[in-house]
Amino acid sequence: MEISAYSPFWLIAVFYLLSGIWEVGRLLRPEGFSKQWADRLPLVAFILHSLFLLYLASRVENIPVTNLFESVVFLTWCVVAVFNGVEYLYGVPSLGAFLFPLVTVLGFWVLSLGDNLLSTPSNLSKFWLIAHTIPLFMGYAALTLTFVLSLMYLTQQRQLKHKFFGPLLLGLPSLESLDRLMWKTLSFGFPLLTLGLVFGIFWVKYSNILGPQWYMDPKVVMGTVTWLVYAALLHLRIGVTMHGSRVAMLNIAGFTLVLFTFLGTFFLGAQHGYKKISKEDTMIIKGIKE
Amino acid sequence: MNILVVGLNHKSASVEIREQLAFSPSRVTEALDRFRRCFPSSEVVILSTCNRVELYACSPKTSSEFTEEAIFDFLAGFHGIEKARFRENMYVYQDLEAVNHLFFVASSLDSMVLGESQIVGQVKEAYATACSQGATGKVFHQLFQQALNAAKEVHTHSKIAQGKVSISSVAVEFAERIFQDFSDKTVFIIGAGEMAELVLKSLVEQGVRAVMVSNRSYDRAVTLANEYGGKAVRFDSLEEELTKADIVISSTAAPHYVLHPEHIKSAMQRRKGTPMFLIDIAVPRDINPEVGKIENVYLYNIDDLQGVVSQNVEERTREVEKCRAMVEEEVEEFMAWMEEMKIVPAIARLRHHFHHVGKEELERLRPKLGNLSEEYWQEVVYTMERTLNKLLHRPLEVGKEEAKNGGGYRYVETIKKLFGIGHHQDSSSGDR
Numbered sequence: 001m002e003i004s005a006y007s008p009f010w011l012i013a014v015f016y017l018l019s020g021i022w023e024v025g026r027l028l029r030p031e032g033f034s035k036q037w038a039d040r041l042p043l044v045a046f047i048l049h050s051l052f053l054l055y056l057a058s059r060v061e062n063i064p065v066t067n068l069f070e071s072v073v074f075l076t077w078c079v080v081a082v083f084n085g086v087e088y089l090y091g092v093p094s095l096g097a098f099l100f101p102l103v104t105v106l107g108f109w110v111l112s113l114g115d116n117l118l119s120t121p122s123n124l125s126k127f128w129l130i131a132h133t134i135p136l137f138m139g140y141a142a143l144t145l146t147f148v149l150s151l152m153y154l155t156q157q158r159q160l161k162h163k164f165f166g167p168l169l170l171g172l173p174s175l176e177s178l179d180r181l182m183w184k185t186l187s188f189g190f191p192l193l194t195l196g197l198v199f200g201i202f203w204v205k206y207s208n209i210l211g212p213q214w215y216m217d218p219k220v221v222m223g224t225v226t227w228l229v230y231a232a233l234l235h236l237r238i239g240v241t242m243h244g245s246r247v248a249m250l251n252i253a254g255f256t257l258v259l260f261t262f263l264g265t266f267f268l269g270a271q272h273g274y275k276k277i278s279k280e281d282t283m284i285i286k287g288i289k290e
Numbered sequence: 291m292n293i294l295v296v297g298l299n300h301k302s303a304s305v306e307i308r309e310q311l312a313f314s315p316s317r318v319t320e321a322l323d324r325f326r327r328c329f330p331s332s333e334v335v336i337l338s339t340c341n342r343v344e345l346y347a348c349s350p351k352t353s354s355e356f357t358e359e360a361i362f363d364f365l366a367g368f369h370g371i372e373k374a375r376f377r378e379n380m381y382v383y384q385d386l387e388a389v390n391h392l393f394f395v396a397s398s399l400d401s402m403v404l405g406e407s408q409i410v411g412q413v414k415e416a417y418a419t420a421c422s423q424g425a426t427g428k429v430f431h432q433l434f435q436q437a438l439n440a441a442k443e444v445h446t447h448s449k450i451a452q453g454k455v456s457i458s459s460v461a462v463e464f465a466e467r468i469f470q471d472f473s474d475k476t477v478f479i480i481g482a483g484e485m486a487e488l489v490l491k492s493l494v495e496q497g498v499r500a501v502m503v504s505n506r507s508y509d510r511a512v513t514l515a516n517e518y519g520g521k522a523v524r525f526d527s528l529e530e531e532l533t534k535a536d537i538v539i540s541s542t543a544a545p546h547y548v549l550h551p552e553h554i555k556s557a558m559q560r561r562k563g564t565p566m567f568l569i570d571i572a573v574p575r576d577i578n579p580e581v582g583k584i585e586n587v588y589l590y591n592i593d594d595l596q597g598v599v600s601q602n603v604e605e606r607t608r609e610v611e612k613c614r615a616m617v618e619e620e621v622e623e624f625m626a627w628m629e630e631m632k633i634v635p636a637i638a639r640l641r642h643h644f645h646h647v648g649k650e651e652l653e654r655l656r657p658k659l660g661n662l663s664e665e666y667w668q669e670v671v672y673t674m675e676r677t678l679n680k681l682l683h684r685p686l687e688v689g690k691e692e693a694k695n696g697g698g699y700r701y702v703e704t705i706k707k708l709f710g711i712g713h714h715q716d717s718s719s720g721d722r
Contacts, residue, residue: 031449156467159467160464160467160468160588161582161588163590163594163597163598165460165463165464165597165598165601169467170463170467172467173470174466174467174468174469174470175467175468175469175565176468176469176470176471176565177470180470244563244564244565244585244586245585245586246563246585
């Protein structure tokens with residue numbers, strides 16, 4: 001796939017950047033940034049993002065996860081979609097101020113990779129790909145929200161502990177509502193994560209795509225570790241009913257594992273997911289396509 | 291046109307004098323009526339709050355009876371007190387100064403607590419009462435509506451009304467950053483100082499569900515608990531009950547700490563990390579400051595809260611200059627309207643003069659035209675009126691413009707001279 005097909009994403013990333021700037025501005029200096037723009041910019045970004053995702057899907061005639069770029073476009077879309085859902089249901093003040101910078105960073109990071117593309121094998125079963133990827137991505141997205149909410153919790157807690165009575169304290173939601181939302185997004189994300197992993201296990205058993213030693217694949221290992229961490233977290237929250245800052249910190253730890261599983265395992269030279277395509281591969285793919 | 295305000299406020303007079311001159315709501319209408327009987331051609335509004343008593347009056351001419359002395363006499367007579375008792379505390383402003391004063395008052399720039407919102411309602415109320423008594427006219431309608439408008443501008447476009455400026459509201463503000471919903475929260479109040487009760491009251495207004503009270507004197511605890519629908523707790527069982535408390539307000543007169551880290555730590559263990567908000571209003575302090583270091587515990591003492599109050603007051607004070615400029619703009623707009631009002635009678639006479647001449651000429655012309663059909667005659671009349679209106683258009687526009695820029699008087703004099711009008715009774719156009 002040629003690089004030029006990705007260039008619209010620059011525009012989308014810029015819109016997310018502006019959304020982030022606007023939301024952070026509104027949080028820190030509410031009188032200087034109008035609410036109208038804080039509402040419009042993310043909306044425009046999301047509409048463009050959705051259209052771009054449809055375009056990518058129509059190109060590959062599958063869910064757009066055939067390479068790292070597409071996957072990041074899809075994942076960030078899921079994140080913003082879950083964000084919109086949370087905003088619609090609960091109307092969390094200043095959530096965008098923490099979320100959009102993260103989305104922006106992810107967007108620009110993947111764009112900066114340029115033609116250093118990583119691709120998934122093209123011979124994957126469509127059914128299993130969808131069954132494995134969609135729950136996983138939506139689960140990741142919900143856990144990203146949990147992570148962002150945890151950051152907000154720790155920020156608000158810091159304001160309260162240090163008695164900083166300023167726009168940040170007044171602009172962020174209460175600790176209690178953040179705690180409840182962390183719980184809600186976690187209990188939405190965890191079942192999806194589980195489902196995605198279970199489908200993944202069925203898939204490798206069924207098609208043998210990762211070979212007989214599939215359980216040694218770094219991504220599988222990391223995925224399991226992540227799942228265990230979140231399972232422990234849920235247990236603590238339900239069983240021991242732990243609240244407050246510790247839950248927030250565990251959420252952040254869990255999310256680092258998510259990020260590592262999703263992006264980091266590639267650096268370990270994993271077979272699973274994406275690998276760097278050589279020039280010959282590109283020629284072959286192009287040849288097939290032409 | 292002459293606008294006058296006579297009054298006193300928290301800065302000029304002590305509460306003893308203010309309360310003697312205050313008008314209760316029922317007496318305001320009586321006072322308005324009596325004032326109108328003394329000065330029949332005047333407009334009047336009485337603003338009486340706990341911080342100020344002010345009488346705004348406006349008369350169409352500078353009559354000899356309508357002076358500040360006369361108003362002092364009226365106040366003294368109405369309240370049945372010696373004039374000398376309050377004379378020194380009174381301020382008197384006229385015209386531009388009076389307008390300025392009202393706009394400042396309405397915008398809460400003259401209030402004890404800068405930016406407080408009550409005064410707008412009080413001014414509105416005072417104006418509405420005067421309206422319903424028929425004590426206001428064209429000038430005061432414009433004046434008060436513009437004043438209320440100025441207040442609205444100032445409140446929406448500046449930070450004068452932002453930030454809480456009382457200890458109890460700041461405490462609630464902090465509580466709102468910790469808890470989302472107060473309906474399932476329990477407040478525990480230890481000791482029963484006045485300030486603690488104020489904070490408790492604010493929290494109860496937010497919907498706090500249960501209130502527990504503990505005091506050295508159990509009877510006092512029971513009284514207070516009954517007042518807020520709570521439960522009195524004996525001082526010895528304080529520790530066990532502490533677990534249930536989401537918010538603790540402490541204000542005992544104890545010379546030493548009453549709550550120690552061990553107490554709170556064990557309570558927090560049983561609360562499984564659910565946050566706890568502690569407000570220590572006592573001096574000397576009741577809660578060991580080490581408590582603030584415990585996880586998920588938020589401890590504030592009186593200085594912390596007072597610090598925020600001072601910070602907010604300072605921020606409001608910083609906005610005053612900006613508000614002043616906004617108010618001045620509104621004042622200017624009103625003064626321009628007043629100037630325009632001055633030329634209105636002169637303009638009416640000028641128009642009358644032109645049309646009178648036209649009518650005379652038409653009357654002279656009619657017999658000369660013989661049996662002209664009615665239709666054609668109407669055409670002639672219409673043409674004459676059109677011509678006169680066209681001729682008048684520019685002088686009227688210039689008049690309004692001149693009036694806005696303060697040249698109303700000169701303008702009126704000029705047209706008087708040019709057209710020989712205004713020799714008869716002229717009430718308000720040019721007299722100063």
